[in-house]
Structure formats: C-alpha cells, structure tokens
Amino acid sequence: MRIRVQKYGGTSVADLECMQKVREKVLKALDMGYKVVVVLSAMSGETNRLIEMAGRWSKRPDLCEMDVLLATGEQTSIALFSMLLKECGVKARSMLGFQVPIQTDKSFGKARILDIDADKLKAVLDKYDVLVVAGFQGCDSEKRITTLGRGGSDTSAVALAAALNAEDCEIYTDVAGVYTTDPGVCPQARKITKIAYEEMLEMASMGAKVLQIRSVEFAKKYNVPIHVRSTFSDGPGTLVVQEDKSMESAMVSGVAYDKDQARITLVEVFDEPGVAAMIFEPISRANIVVDMIVQNPSREGKTDMTFTVPKGNTEETLKILKRIKSDIGASGILHDADVAKVSVIGVGMRNHSGVAAIAFSALKNENINIMIISTSEIKISCLIEEKYTELAVRTLHEAFGLDK
C-alpha cells in the first residue's frame, strides 16, 4: 500500500473554492496510485474567532475546555471536505483525533503526541481511499480532547506519516516553499530546493514560519521526508530531508531574523560559581525564554552578563532582576528593546572556515554594530540595532551568494 500524507493549512481550506482546489490535489494523488491521508487545519480565522469568543466568556479560560472548543475548528473542516470528496464518488471518511486515536499527554493547549495506533489506522485505510484527519488535535488517556499548540497540524501530519510509514509528507501552504530569507525583506530571496532538518529547525525557530518546529523534530527523528509546497500552484516546493553530501557544498543555506528580542545587561555582577543560576533560575520559573547569553571575561572578580528575552517579557524580567540585584552584586541593570537578531544558517558551515569572518565583515561594511554574537555548529547569530534588520538581512544574503 503506497501511502501519501498531505497537510493543508487554514488558508488552503478557507472556503469552498479553496477546498475544491485541495480536492484536485487529492484526486491527482489517487490517480498516481496512492492512498491519501489528508490532514486539515481549521478554516483560516476560525481558531482566532474561537479564542476571542472564549475570552469573552472567561478572563482565563480553562485550558482543558479551551481544547474542547478549539477542536471544533478542525472538525468542521474535515466534515465539509469529506462531503466534497464523497460528492465525486471518492471512498473517503473523516477521522477525529480520538477516532484515530492520536494519543497525547495531558498538556492541554500544547500536548505532545505519544502514540498513534498504526495497525488500526491501516485497517481503516484498507476500507477507504482517503482518510480526512483533523489536525492539531488528539486525546489523552482518559479520552479528553487535547490540542497540540499553534501550527500543530504540521506535527499531526508528520506523526501520521511516520506511524504509517508513508512515502512522504506534503505540507501544503500559501507560499511556494522555504526561502533563503524573507522575500518581503529581501526581493532576491530564492526558494530552497532541498534543506536539511537541522537547518530547517534553525530557520523555523527564528521566524521562517513555514513549519512548526516540533513537526521538523518529529520528521528528523523518524526520517520522514517533508515536501513544503503551495496549494495554489503546481510547481515543486522545498524538500526537508536528512542532510546529504550536496548540501555541504553550500556554506550557508539561509538568513533568518527575529525582531522579538530585548537585550538585558547586568553590570558588574560577582564572577562566582552559582551566580548564573541565581539569575536564570527565577527567569525560567516565570516561563520566560532566554535566547542569547554572553558573559564577558572577568575583571577584578566582576563581570558583565548580557542576554536576550522576548520583548513582551522585558518588564517582568527586570522586576525579577531587581529582586536579586544585591545578591548578585550587580552595580546596574541596563536594557534595550530596540534590538534584533540576524542569523546565517547552513550545514555546510561545518566544512567551511571563514563563514564568521564573511558575516562580520559584511556587517561592518554597512557600519552595523554587533552587540552580541552567538554560534552553534550550523548557525551564527548577531544581535544588532533593530533599525538595521532589513539592511543586515540583505547584506548577508548577498555576501553568501544566496541570490544566485
């Protein structure tokens, strides 16, 4: 049995006309001899409508009941789309999270998939040619409805593809694929033909919002090839796959940026064991995600500690720091919300020296000052003044020849 998983996002199932386009794609896959598992999101705008509604009913809507409410969005999509398939004689049926079942943990609102009963699902696939599965939702061990968080339908699709050992997992969206950078910022951005899971993870976490990060982690773990492509055109999109030789020849695959960063500097804190923990433990307990962290070499037993947090968490972070200020011996707390992070990403970086040098000199040529640098094996990130973001992205994009 050749199985293909196709996932369509909210804009792809926004109305009857869109769903008819989706039907054509599904029929084409059937013609090619596949059994198709179609994973759908809620019609675009629906999830926001429901969240807004819940906000009127309750200031802090119960998480568990929120999932019951939100799950109706995908339920509506799959019922309507199944009708559309049956209308033209396709042997199809809808499946809700609890029917598959897609077993998750009990983290309502951001549940993780624990298990999908592949044998049971394959038995259903024996009887039907298309299964239309509700994305974004699952159920816990007590059959209560859970949802997987924003973009969770991507993870549903990849998990189903992994469980069913599908040939591939197509993620249909309203863009043509993954780009070397944001085309809105840099008109020279090109569609990437093939990208490694690791690169995609770095791209996704920094605002190339095509795929939910967790879906890529899942795909990497189970080696599911993902094909990101457009619902509204027929061309090939971007393959997200395991790293291969061809990828290493390119130094850099893409440039990402993130404007949702605020910089915080603790001036002259004690340079002693345990001080870092004293700073970051209370921040983490407040559910604030710290991104870049830099500590300068110590002078006279004191050091400056700089890190970034999401802009919206600045006030709360400062409040926490003021409480511990004297314990850590800081002489001052500085902060700056007008910053942004730009990053160059590529698995090829491992084999090429000089990537950092090219990046830094490119920024220097434009007189862009670098406040913080942080690096991983396949990524170099620089914190800069926010107003230079677009210029920095275009400069780096050109410096690494991504426009060619």
Add this chain to the structure above:
Amino acid sequence: MRIRVQKYGGTSVADLECMQKVREKVLKALDMGYKVVVVLSAMSGETNRLIEMAGRWSKRPDLCEMDVLLATGEQTSIALFSMLLKECGVKARSMLGFQVPIQTDKSFGKARILDIDADKLKAVLDKYDVLVVAGFQGCDSEKRITTLGRGGSDTSAVALAAALNAEDCEIYTDVAGVYTTDPGVCPQARKITKIAYEEMLEMASMGAKVLQIRSVEFAKKYNVPIHVRSTFSDGPGTLVVQEDKSMESAMVSGVAYDKDQARITLVEVFDEPGVAAMIFEPISRANIVVDMIVQNPSREGKTDMTFTVPKGNTEETLKILKRIKSDIGASGILHDADVAKVSVIGVGMRNHSGVAAIAFSALKNENINIMIISTSEIKISCLIEEKYTELAVRTLHEAFGLDK
C-alpha cells in the same frame, strides 16, 4: 447521591448573557444539594448555519459527515459553559457524546440511543459536581459520531436521567411550560400544571413543539418525571409524569392542531382484502407518513378510501396513486390541501362519555364541517377546512372549560 438533570435549549444558551442565567439555575440546584448533569443544545441559529453551509458544499451532504459537522454546535456550547462554571470555582467538566459514551445505532441524523454506561458516568460524577454534556449527539459501535435528530437534546437529557436514576429531569426552554393549546391562537390558553406522558405524546406529535416526542416515549418507558419550565423566569412549569387519579377528573387536558395535512380520497376502489395494502405499501416505501385513514362502508363491492399526508408530500402521493389506480379499480382520485386537523386530548376521556358529542356539537354551532374523524383512547381528531382552524381551536378550548 442526589442527581438532577437539566436540559437547556438553543435559545437558553444563545449568548453569554443567556448562559449566565443558566449558570444561576445550576448554582441554585447545587445549593440544594444536587449533583447536576447539564445537557446543552447548540447556540440558537448554529445548527441551521451549519446545515446551510453543508448545503453549499454538497447538494446531498453525506449523512455521516453531516453528523460530524453538526456535533460541533453542542461541543461549542458545552466548552463555553464549562468555562463559565469554572470561572466561579465550580468543579465542572464538559462531556461529549463519545466520552460519556452515549451509545447509539448507526442511523446517522436520526440515531436512537442504545445504551449509556451509568456506572462509568457515576464514577465521573464522584469527582465533579457538574457534568456539562453535549445533547443531540452520541456515537455508534465504531466510535463514529451520530446525532439524534431535531430536538434530540431532550432525548439525551431524559436518557441520562433514566440511566443515572436522577430525581427528575428539568427541560428548560423559552416558554413557561405546556399550554392547554397554542396561546398564539387562543389567548385563553392556560399553562398545564401536570400532564400524563400519553397526553404529552399526543400533544407533541400534533405541533405542541415543547418536547421531542421520543424523549417523552423514553421518559414514559423509564418513568422519568419531566419538568418543562422557563429559563427566563423562576415559576414552576409543567410536570410530565405518569397518569394519576387527579388527571382523570378532567375530561380534556388540551386542544392541538396541525395545519400540515392534505386530504386524499380514492373514489370507488374495490372493497377486497389486500387493497389497503396495495395503496399504503408504496406510499410507506416512499417514506411518506400517512396520518388519518377512513374507509366508508362498502356499496356494491366498492368503497371510498380517504387519508391524510403531509402537505409537502401531496404531489408524490398522487403520482404513486396514479400508477396503481387501475389495479385498485378507483374511478377517481381527489385531493384537498386546504385542510387542518384539530384534536382534543385527555386521559380523563376514558372515564367520561360524551366527549365526542361535546366536540362535534361545538364545531357544528360554528358551522364548521367535519370531513374525517379519527379517535384513540385519549384523543378525538377532526379534519376540517384549514381556514376554520383557529376558530375551531378556540371553540373546543371553551367547550371543554380549559380556560378556567
């Protein structure tokens, strides 16, 4: 454990304000020491919106997927209402049809409840003070979602009350109870304090649209006392219970009418065994519900056969009859859509003679001609010209002293 089941219809959960009123009623029952099972319909207008939507997606929407779609309406209601209860600290949770589970047959769109696992449900009630259950929906043996047909939430509520051995089942609606007749037609109509299941069945089937017929059948079978009352006031409503002595003292409890009737007469058909079957079998196969049937005594081996069908089925019925006309020897087929049925109902009828005489003479006094008469143990129905419906209702209402 004292359990009370409360069902609220679409107008009672139409918006936040309505749901807040409902919450007050639930809190009051909690104060009285009950555990409460709240059964909700979809917010008013929602089911029609979904049906209309499906109609755009498919000319003949798949019944099975239609149920998946429609079930979202109640799911939305119970999620929102549970949030509202939790907002004020009530130990509450929502339950969908498949979670209870409410096991039904596979008649999608008009499923019948087969079983409710009371032990499991009571175990959940041990942990919560209020269960907010989705009305109208259940699931079949393969866990596919089913719905119970229009007004099905009434049946959900009564079935839950029966399974849980609840003290009573309150059906909250936008009217104050069951009336002796339609107050829109007869301003003298009074609210009935107590009515027998059998009477309610006759009232409901003839357009006193307060309760779904099947819910009354269910209540009768399991002896569940139903209390029909208003969400928007605090007064007592109408008790629907087993017949008792007090009811027999009244000759007639109510007057009902039904304008959705068309009369069809087959002139001079053979008066032979098997002829009636030849007429009504094909009509029933076409899913047309025949109501009153009258056959006049035969003359010279021929007889006239008159019956009524819903107005919308007139054309189809005539087409069927034309096909079999020569086989049954009919010399003509007459029809008249300008007719209505008025009925007087009461368990007291059994012990009182002369009910028919009073009814007929009351109609005669107003010069209303009776075309067909049909009677049951607790009901007398007359087919009359449609234009006299309101006059007939008021006349009968007065003749039996129902305004006092």
